[in-house]
Amino acid sequence: MVESAEKGLPIIIMAGGRGSRLEKQVEKPLLKVNSRNLLERIIERVSEYEQRYKVAISPNSPETKYFCKSRNIDMIKTQGDGYIEDSKEIYESLGPFISIAVDIPFLKVSDIRCIEKNFDGRSTTGVINYKEAKKVTDPEVFFYEDGEKVVPVGLNIFAETSEQKLVYLDNEKLALNVNTLADKRKVETIEERGEMG
Numbered sequence: 001m002v003e004s005a006e007k008g009l010p011i012i013i014m015a016g017g018r019g020s021r022l023e024k025q026v027e028k029p030l031l032k033v034n035s036r037n038l039l040e041r042i043i044e045r046v047s048e049y050e051q052r053y054k055v056a057i058s059p060n061s062p063e064t065k066y067f068c069k070s071r072n073i074d075m076i077k078t079q080g081d082g083y084i085e086d087s088k089e090i091y092e093s094l095g096p097f098i099s100i101a102v103d104i105p106f107l108k109v110s111d112i113r114c115i116e117k118n119f120d121g122r123s124t125t126g127v128i129n130y131k132e133a134k135k136v137t138d139p140e141v142f143f144y145e146d147g148e149k150v151v152p153v154g155l156n157i158f159a160e161t162s163e164q165k166l167v168y169l170d171n172e173k174l175a176l177n178v179n180t181l182a183d184k185r186k187v188e189t190i191e192e193r194g195e196m197g
Helices: 038-049 062-070 083-094 109-117 181-192
Strands: 011-014 054-057 075-077 097-101 123-129 143-145 148-158 164-168
Touching: 011 038, 011 083, 038 062, 038 109, 054 062, 062 075, 075 083, 083 097, 083 148, 097 109, 109 123, 109 148
Parallel strands: 011 054, 011 097, 054 075, 123 164
Antiparallel strands: 097 148, 123 148, 143 148
């Protein structure tokens, strides 16, 4: 069942990065985790929420571009200079948008719904409580908010404001993003054990 996005913000799947920490000769969006690649997984979740979305591609991801083109998936081109730079470029074209990293295989429809429902015009960052995130991975990136340790996840709303709003998500597996082959194996193990939650 496809849900309607309440506020109709554009949804962009960020798939133009270099994936430099993967030890494989494959672009990160096309890395297979069990039977499906990362991009297919994210598209499946996103399309359950909203049929209108685009995949951000760049000169770093020519094979991803070909994959999308061969399946008639809408794309938006960026320079591939990094997440912030590419997001600014997309913002100039579309205004505020929901940004979804291609490397968060445990994304749920409810996560997208939560981040959009809480949008109030400010840039919005999805976060997980550090202790919850530790149940599934050893987070490399975290910061403190009001004395609490939190982990940012690859689900945000980009709006060019100096203020930033944090939205706490209750899906701790969002903290597991696939940057390395070790991360890939962690995801596969969780799925093989049936711990999808």
